[in-house]
Amino acid sequence: MKKIIALEIISGWDRNTIASKIAKDLPHGSYVNLGIGMPELVSQYIEGGREIVYHSENGLLGMGPPPQENEIDLDLINAGKKPVTILPGGSFCHHADSFSMIRGGHIDYCVLGAMEVSIKGDLANWSTGTGIPAVGGAMDLVAGSKHVFVMTQHLTKEGEPKLVKQCSLPLTGASVVSRIYSDYATLDITDKGFKVLELNENITLDYLQMVTDGNVYQ
Amino acid sequence: MKKIIALEIISGWDRNTIASKIAKDLPHGSYVNLGIGMPELVSQYIEGGREIVYHSENGLLGMGPPPQENEIDLDLINAGKKPVTILPGGSFCHHADSFSMIRGGHIDYCVLGAMEVSIKGDLANWSTGTGIPAVGGAMDLVAGSKHVFVMTQHLTKEGEPKLVKQCSLPLTGASVVSRIYSDYATLDITDKGFKVLELNENITLDYLQMVTDGNVYQ
Amino acid sequence: MKINKIMNEMSDLLSDVFDGATIMIGGFGEAGSPIELLHGLIDNGAKNLTIIANNAGNGRVGLGALIGQNQVKKVICSFARSAKGITFPELYAKGKIELEVVPQGTLAERIRAAGAGIPGFYTATGVGTPLAEGKEEKLFNGKKYILENALHADFAFVKADVADRYGNLTYNKTARNFNPIMCMAAKQSIVQVRNIIDPKDTDPEQVVTPGIFVNRIIKIENPIIESKAIAEGAVYP
């Protein structure tokens, strides 16, 4: 069971640093869906001349950055309903075709936020169990994308672990997450637990284990 | 069981006359798929200023007549792989979308030839049981179209009835035919048998019954 | 006599919408949302409607207004939460409106299935989640999938960009979204467009929704822009 473990929260990487770590792991030429919010930062950190094609589930492939104020077109929005642009070589399609890209395994990577990730790769990120239930495209993205990356704070605001033995919140998908990028560490989901690929310089492995509900190893 | 009944075959309506009868029954504004061969004649007999939209299952809606020799485009063909034209307001689509029109119940009428039609509306028109089996789009058309019209000679070349109690050949679809236009009569498939809507002037009801394997009534 | 699906009066366009009808509403957010048709539906007054849409309306215009008029019994959608949603949350909190949550891709595919004559299909989306509860499961190559059924409607309300009299439609950018598949899935597809062209000017390679999927068209040259209307405090009726 989850419990409050960290009374004082050590600060790890900021969200831009996490985004840049994810950006480094996206190969040239890959098709990527970035979730609304924090994951959107990733596109700013693609370096080394790599070209990535961004997909937005509302029927847009080849999404570009937000428009200038005077270029806003309310018919050109992303899945978060914010104005965006389309790059040369982009295309529009209808919703069934757009989700065929996701569900048919054509999206190489999706990057999503998380409320909880279990040691088996289960993801909970759509419902706190209260309020109006609203799922959007999250369940499709995790079920269909070739690789599901989670970008998250390691702990909740209350200091509870988000990486857990078993999710307590309603699942978005079971055994879907391949890698977690938190402010404390980058971790792969493996049969033996959360495998640390990189550890924040302020964090010891012991501390990481303490604030993680489930086996952590290097 | 089928048997040779008619040693001397009385001649009924010619194929153009049958086609004109079918053409009369296609309402203005309907979407129609005409099978390869005899049914193609139907489009020549649409009168009264009605406008019909023709569908060809290889991704063509709004099919027009054959082109002039100098207008032939081998990328613009019909389901019979013959050069055709497209009319203003027509459109192209891919095969899954084209068959969505058929299978989703959007084609109002299809007109097909038959080897056998049973009293329950079963149709056999794709296989004699010998040679290379080849079905094309026939099974989709009969399963999906709102109305399936059969255009056929009443008897085989050997004088056997094509309208039968039970089909002996492999079925194209079960309980799919709504109406039969033969050279002898126009008949609806009903719970009580083949209901004669129109009888050729050379044919008596008794004769029609004799050359039909299954109850015929007016 | 030529095929002509264009109509001039909103009241004629919607005259047969009945109490208890199931209506698909195109659009994703405000892009492609048929606000004028929705206002026409408020004027029409049909009640106990089941609405199939991605969202549940913003402010008190369009779908938000329709819900606010208590004409809607149930909403089937993927995402009923919205910063500018007013009417749905109000009624939902009071238990006065039903909600069926469907993953967005499953929603799209169920709509497309209805249009394509597929009564049911299997999908990995939702497996192992609360949204799979009560659904039939089946293994394909050792992996678990759930059965989802086609989602049909009596009417689709759709916004497109350009139409011709046959009902051939094109859309503007991401305003395409659910509109083409909803045209396929409904018994009657009712479309508002900004512009109508002669069929001779329709490029057969560029048609997104072929006319076979469209029943009625009305020209609304300058449609209401939802976000601006809401910012200005617009309320319909």
Added chain:
Amino acid sequence: MKINKIMNEMSDLLSDVFDGATIMIGGFGEAGSPIELLHGLIDNGAKNLTIIANNAGNGRVGLGALIGQNQVKKVICSFARSAKGITFPELYAKGKIELEVVPQGTLAERIRAAGAGIPGFYTATGVGTPLAEGKEEKLFNGKKYILENALHADFAFVKADVADRYGNLTYNKTARNFNPIMCMAAKQSIVQVRNIIDPKDTDPEQVVTPGIFVNRIIKIENPIIESKAIAEGAVYP
């Protein structure tokens, strides 16, 4: 470094096609049939292939030639009969090639399903016929349907009209047919096009196959016209 799916050498394009591969071949009749890719495949020499296509080839060019080279173990298609078919009928009569007959719409939908991540779907097509034998049945609203499975492939060989370096494709008229859905369904989609344009000139509203579904492109400016080649007695190789 820019995404660039264009390749110049047919041998590079097809270098990883392996013995026993399943290959989808676009085209309906000769329209949209990738004859040069098929001839490349003859040069490549891969054997024991399973071919998924609508037809089974004409004469001794394109698919007809590939079959004539005894490279094909099995054909999955809707219509293997053709006035100009030579090689398939010959081998079929000798029992040297397998045939799976699939209704054309079911074939298209099974291919689309593979591309859309749907492992199986129900259809009315074929119910009560010999082609339904051995298939699972299910009732929806009291009507019987059969279960059909997705049809995947290792490669799709496709002919389009215009491409850009991202792999965005447009087609010419009814040469579109199976090509777009085959691009979706195969692990590797290999495309021959008549023309290549700069992505800046690609209209995002008009793309039929988005680049995400395409892996490799080769320009064949003046492709062989099958019916003319056959009339002239052409034989490949």
